[in-house]
Amino acid sequence: MNIKIRLALASMLGGMLVACGGGGASTSSGENAVTAMTYSISGSVPGTLIEAFCSNGQIYSTQSEHNGTAQHPFTLNLPRNVKCRLVMTTNENDFANRVVTPIRLTKNGAGSIAFTSTGSAVSLGYIDLKTNRSAMRADANQDGVEDSALAVDISLSASDVGVDTAFADPMDVDRDGIIDTYEDDDGDRVPNRHDDDDDGDGIPDLADNDFDSDYDGTGDDEDSDDDNDGHYDGDSTQIGGGNSSVIVPDGGRLLAAQCFQCHGTEGRSVSRIEGLAGEAGEIASEMREMKYSTNLNDIMHHQAKGYTESEIDAIAAYFANKYGGVAGGGHDGDDD
Amino acid sequence: MNPTTRRQFLKSLGLATLATGFPAIVTAATTRPHVIVIGGGFAGATAAKYLRHWSTAVDVTLIEANANYNSCILSNLVLNNQMNMSQITFNYNVLAQKYGIRVINDWVNGVDGNNQTVSLRGGTTLAYDRLIIAPGVQFLPVTGLDSNVIPHAWKAGVQTTLLQQQLAAMPNNGKFVMTIPAKPYRCPPGPYERACVVADYLKRNKPGATVTVLDANADIVAERETFNHAFTVTYAGIVNYVPNAVLTAVDSARKIAHTSLGDYTADVLNVIPPQSAGEIIHSTGLANVGGHWAGVNPLSYESTAVANIHVIGDSQGTGQPKAGHIANAEAKVCADAILRLLGGNPPFAAPVTNSACYSPISATTASWLTAAFAYDTVSRTMKIVPESSGEASAPSRQNYQRMFDWANNLFADTFA
Numbered sequence: 001m002n003i004k005i006r007l008a009l010a011s012m013l014g015g016m017l018v019a020c021g022g023g024g025a026s027t028s029s030g031e032n033a034v035t036a037m038t039y040s041i042s043g044s045v046p047g048t049l050i051e052a053f054c055s056n057g058q059i060y061s062t063q064s065e066h067n068g069t070a071q072h073p074f075t076l077n078l079p080r081n082v083k084c085r086l087v088m089t090t091n092e093n094d095f096a097n098r099v100v101t102p103i104r105l106t107k108n109g110a111g112s113i114a115f116t117s118t119g120s121a122v123s124l125g126y127i128d129l130k131t132n133r134s135a136m137r138a139d140a141n142q143d144g145v146e147d148s149a150l151a152v153d154i155s156l157s158a159s160d161v162g163v164d165t166a167f168a169d170p171m172d173v174d175r176d177g178i179i180d181t182y183e184d185d186d187g188d189r190v191p192n193r194h195d196d197d198d199d200g201d202g203i204p205d206l207a208d209n210d211f212d213s214d215y216d217g218t219g220d221d222e223d224s225d226d227d228n229d230g231h232y233d234g235d236s237t238q239i240g241g242g243n244s245s246v247i248v249p250d251g252g253r254l255l256a257a258q259c260f261q262c263h264g265t266e267g268r269s270v271s272r273i274e275g276l277a278g279e280a281g282e283i284a285s286e287m288r289e290m291k292y293s294t295n296l297n298d299i300m301h302h303q304a305k306g307y308t309e310s311e312i313d314a315i316a317a318y319f320a321n322k323y324g325g326v327a328g329g330g331h332d333g334d335d336d
Numbered sequence: 337m338n339p340t341t342r343r344q345f346l347k348s349l350g351l352a353t354l355a356t357g358f359p360a361i362v363t364a365a366t367t368r369p370h371v372i373v374i375g376g377g378f379a380g381a382t383a384a385k386y387l388r389h390w391s392t393a394v395d396v397t398l399i400e401a402n403a404n405y406n407s408c409i410l411s412n413l414v415l416n417n418q419m420n421m422s423q424i425t426f427n428y429n430v431l432a433q434k435y436g437i438r439v440i441n442d443w444v445n446g447v448d449g450n451n452q453t454v455s456l457r458g459g460t461t462l463a464y465d466r467l468i469i470a471p472g473v474q475f476l477p478v479t480g481l482d483s484n485v486i487p488h489a490w491k492a493g494v495q496t497t498l499l500q501q502q503l504a505a506m507p508n509n510g511k512f513v514m515t516i517p518a519k520p521y522r523c524p525p526g527p528y529e530r531a532c533v534v535a536d537y538l539k540r541n542k543p544g545a546t547v548t549v550l551d552a553n554a555d556i557v558a559e560r561e562t563f564n565h566a567f568t569v570t571y572a573g574i575v576n577y578v579p580n581a582v583l584t585a586v587d588s589a590r591k592i593a594h595t596s597l598g599d600y601t602a603d604v605l606n607v608i609p610p611q612s613a614g615e616i617i618h619s620t621g622l623a624n625v626g627g628h629w630a631g632v633n634p635l636s637y638e639s640t641a642v643a644n645i646h647v648i649g650d651s652q653g654t655g656q657p658k659a660g661h662i663a664n665a666e667a668k669v670c671a672d673a674i675l676r677l678l679g680g681n682p683p684f685a686a687p688v689t690n691s692a693c694y695s696p697i698s699a700t701t702a703s704w705l706t707a708a709f710a711y712d713t714v715s716r717t718m719k720i721v722p723e724s725s726g727e728a729s730a731p732s733r734q735n736y737q738r739m740f741d742w743a744n745n746l747f748a749d750t751f752a
Binding site for chain 1: 386389390417419420423424430661664665668669672684685686687688689690692699700704706707708709710721723724725726728729733737738740741742744745746747748749751752
């Protein structure tokens with residue numbers, strides 16, 4: 001599996017891999033420990049499981065403390081400089097009454113479910129989570145997950161605590177403030193994270209292998225050649241530097257820019273579609289392969305047929321010039 | 337730019353007095369070309385972004401009437417409650433802050449192509465070296481049609497919400513009737529996609545309800561295999577597809593569509609009116625293709641009617657489809673050409689554009705359609721590369737996920 005896709009999918013698969021149906025299982029492979037590399041996020045809630053889904057692929061979690069009052073304090077230590085998203089669950093062990101509340105942090109007018117800190121603690125104060133389904137703010141699809149993330153203001157936090165202003169969040173593909181693992185893809189009123197069969201196709205998630213990047217009939221989990229270029233995956237291409245000795249033919253910038261609608265500005269994808277930055281050595285060979293292939297059930301196998309050989313070389317040269325690598329139309333040695 | 341218009345430009349910025357006192361500023365200012373973009377949809381926003389992404393030596397002003405943009409792409413999913421408008425609403429803050437584009441929320445009163453100025457309703461007059469106009473489409477009048485009662489929902493926003501509310505309030509066994517205008521219109525597969533998405537919603541929520549598709553065209557305009565299968569198999573008994581039904585008038589109060597094939601009474605009526613280039617294209621004298629669309633040179637999208645004015649997106653008349661993805665593609669060709677022209681060089685001689693679109697067929701499946709267009713030196717037009725054109729073999733769940741991946745990169749490439 002291509003590394004970039006693997007990382008992007010980690011957030012999506014994370015829920016599947018730990019889905020147990022038993023409710024709110026803590027999977028804090030990163031322990032809730034204070035170190036020089038962490039900061040704390042704290043507040044008080046009704047009796048609650050607090051989870052943070054972070055862009056390093058880890059899920060951090062803790063339980064609030066029963067302290068004899070209705071407002072139980074909690075503290076969760078999170079890695080510095082890593083984008084995380086908070087989700088809070090009451091009645092986490094009660095399948096029928098579990099209430100999941102995604103948290104959206106707002107600061108000085110900006111808001112996001114994703115946030116970071118370079119070290120300063122974040123204090124959320126009391127968060128009014130609902131503790132039974134009938135009290136939920138809105139749950140149209142009856143999956144026990146609030147339909148909108150609950151806004152919590154952190155404007156008084158230190159300046160190094162920031163809400164993420166990135167345009168798209170790879171953990172929230174449909175941009176609704178509910179991370180993908182807490183969506184209910186198959187409409188069975190069980191969110192993916194608690195669902196053993198997210199897509200409702202009858203195949204348990206652990207055995208299911210639906211996402212097939214290259215449409216070759218082998219799902220990515222089992223496919224060692226996601227892009228079907230005949231070479232095993234394993235991307236080690238570095239992005240950066242550029243290679244000014246690669247001359248971009250006239251029009252190379254404009255031709256390459258036509259890739260950006262789907263692959264992201266300058267080839268930096270904000271979704272699960274493969275990015276092109278750093279892939280100069282592969283672009284020409286893959287485009288040629290798709291140009292002459294007879295697989296017609298793939299957008300790129302059609303699109304590649306819209307470009308001449310010299311246009312393909314001009315596109316590859318553009319990426320080599322910008323990000324480095326060799327655009328000779330061959331393979332770049334790392335077989336990605 | 338001639339000195340007179342430059343002075344007007346400075347005056348409009350309130351800098352004229354300041355500039356008089358500091359001649360160095362005038363010198364600096366006169367060396368910087370100014371490009372105005374009217375319209376902040378997929379075409380205009382992309383053009384503004386890429387002009388500045390590719391060159392910091394040009395000043396770019398984006399004039400857009402609204403502070404927010406509601407994407408038509410994915411908006412059919414609001415109708416079956418799979419999305420809400422806030423998920424597909426964008427603003428211009430990133431374009432302003434990251435790319436240094438001056439964003440003005442105002443209406444344009446008029447364009448003076450001879451003096452190269454744009455006057456705004458707010459009273460300001462701006463001078464340009466190059467002007468890009470990307471107003472989208474306007475809807476042509478239909479006898480008896482009141483779109484505040486009978487929504488088109490073909491410009492996303494309040495219209496989309498209105499249609500969604502009407503569908504939600506529709507009784508079981510109710511009749512949803514929609515009309516499709518003769519091509520060309522915005523988003524060729526869009527009406528058929530809507531018929532499928534509404535059928536999916538009715539199937540699950542309104543037992544016995546039906547969808548009647550009154551198409552002015554002789555056959556399904558885009559993704560014929562996919563939609564024909566959806567209408568005759570997936571939604572058999574729900575969707576009734578009627579070709580060659582040309583809308584002649586609407587009874588808005590009684591929800592009746594009068595067509596060349598007879599009258600159709602609905603519980604919810606959705607009339608997508610015939611379309612033409614945005615009003616400003618007509619008032620500026622640019623609608624020289626069939627009286628409806630702006631003729632342009634596809635190497636630069638410069639108008640064939642008025643020099644230094646470029647038209648991209650739904651209003652252009654090159655024959656390329658009218659849709660957000662390819663509007664973004666055209667905008668890049670236009671921005672690249674303008675930067676070359678401002679530097680005294682000709683546009684790139686062999687541009688390629690592409691169109692791609694994922695269409696939801698239900699709440700869990702989607703299809704796709706794609707094509708590449710290349711410049712043909714003989715006819716001097718953009719021509720489809722035949723082997724690049726195709727559609728998905730069947731709707732799938734994976735395509736539904738990829739639809740969001742596609743849209744997220746397109747949204748970001750346009751607005752961020």
